[in-house]
Amino acid sequence: MEGVKLNEVSMVLVLSTCTQLGALDHERWVHAYVERYKIRMMVTLGVALGDMYVEAKLHDESKLIQRCFDDSKDDDKGDDKKLKGKKCLYLESAIGGLAMNGFGQESLDLFYDIKREGVQPNGVTFISVLKGCNVVGLMEKGRKHFDSMMNVYGIDPRLKHYGLMVDMYSRAGHLEEALNFINSMPMKPMLVHGVLCFMLVECIKTKNSGELSKRNIVELEDKNDCAYVLKSMLPGCSVIEVDGEVHEFIVGDKSHPRYGEIELKLEEISKCLRLDGNVEKEDALSKHSEKVAIAFWLISLKGVPFRVVMNLRICWDCHNVAKLISKIFNKEIIVRDRNRFHHFKDGEYACKDYW
CATH class of the missing domain: 1.25.40.10 (Tetratricopeptide repeat domain)
Structure with missing residues (x-):
């Protein structure tokens, strides 16, 4: 060149x-x-x-x-x-x-x-x-803007707009309202399954899957595999840049040339989490690709915020682990998952755990 x-x-x-x-x-x-x-x-x-x-x-x-x-x-x-x-x-x-x-x-x-x-x-x-x-x-304000699309600007909402509204209701814990909103959507049933996924994710995240999610899984068409994809646990991948070089970590992969050092740092992280009274969070960390990326960052970069890109949405347990690590190691952590960015500093999440 x-x-x-x-x-x-x-x-x-x-x-x-x-x-x-x-x-x-x-x-x-x-x-x-x-x-x-x-x-x-x-x-x-x-x-x-x-x-x-x-x-x-x-x-x-x-x-x-x-x-x-x-x-x-x-x-x-x-x-x-x-x-x-x-x-x-x-x-x-x-x-x-x-x-x-x-x-x-x-x-x-x-x-x-x-x-x-x-x-x-x-x-x-x-x-x-x-x-x-x-x-x-801002659920009410979101509903107001959604309604203004057709009433004020003559814009027909697409599936993405409906999905965001369902996600908004679900995050706020208004699952019945989310379901009613889904039932009012002018789309074919096959298209509704993607929107229902938003609600099911929130049910799982808040430990509130129960009869609500079971009832609606069986109502989906036979061709709809959304609920089963949610349970299938796709292999997670985390990417981090160090000194101008991009490093990729995949669940179960131990091929990185510095993996021996990474394992030692993982043991240190686990010990710190245990001392802080978080055995459950330690177990969550041991199952995801973020653990290797975080450990590699801690042994490679000093005084630099942790920036990682993930191919999946960060789970609730890993979200809490990131907060704890930012507190215990006094580090700033920035995670970009498939939906958005998450910022952790001093054991706090920028959006007060609303995500």
């Missing part, structure tokens, strides 16, 4: 790959490269960089939006409509990023900013808005 000059399209692809791997150092290098070689800040590149800042918590939302917008506005001097469109794209991107990081109220504030700009929200915008309501438990 020597002598080849990368353009804005190449940068978007590289940045997307780095983001998926959670390779923050590489992401910073990409932005530095863009600035050094004055690569044109097209909308998709600006949005990708904006997502990076939100996910890494490197800037608050207003600085994030202003920086991306300022970088790109020189390309469109005199075209107010195009400038306005770009800025709103960055705002929409930040709404989703903030919601994914657990900053629900901040994401809603940005949504109101978009409306003040005179921009009509679309279906994608409302996905981020409902996520924002979801992560902080």
Whole structure:
């Protein structure tokens, strides 16, 4: 690749790959490269960089939006409509990023900013808005925004919107309301199964599966394997970046060259959890790929927050273990699972255990 000059399209692809791997150092290098070689800040590149800042918590939302917008506005001097469109794209991107990081109220504030700009929200915008309501438990406000889709903006809710509403009711413990909402959905039964999964996950997480989940599992069509997939325990995978190199850990895999050191650190973690009176949490840690990633991080990085990317949603037990480790070892832990980011520090979770 020597002598080849990368353009804005190449940068978007590289940045997307780095983001998926959670390779923050590489992401910073990409932005530095863009600035050094004055690569044109097209909308998709600006949005990708904006997502990076939100996910890494490197800037608050207003600085994030202003920086991306300022970088790109020189390309469109005199075209107010195009400038306005770009800025709103960055705002929409930040709404989703903030919601994914657990900053629900901040994401809603940005949504109101978009409306003040005179921009009509679309279906994608409302996905981020409902996520924002979801992560902080704003059930009534979420219902209000959901209803406004059709009543105010003439937008037909899609399956994703219904799923977020069901998830919102379920997280708040309103399982019967979630079920009633599912029954009112104008979709074919085969499509409803994905939404029902949201509710079943919350039942399992809160130890409240009982007759409610059993009753609805049997009501699903024969082709629906959702409930059984939930129980099948897919192999977990955790990815961490250390000194510019990406390390992948899979459940049961002991092939890492430093696995001997990792095992010693795992024993130390288990001992600390036992001394803290958490034998049950110790058992939970021993079954998942996060344990190896956490141990490897502790022996490799000093004074650097733990950033890991997972292919599955973090379970309730591992969520509690992460809190305990952040307290016992005085570390900051950032976990990106398949749904969102989770931030742990000093034994506390940023969203007060509402996730």
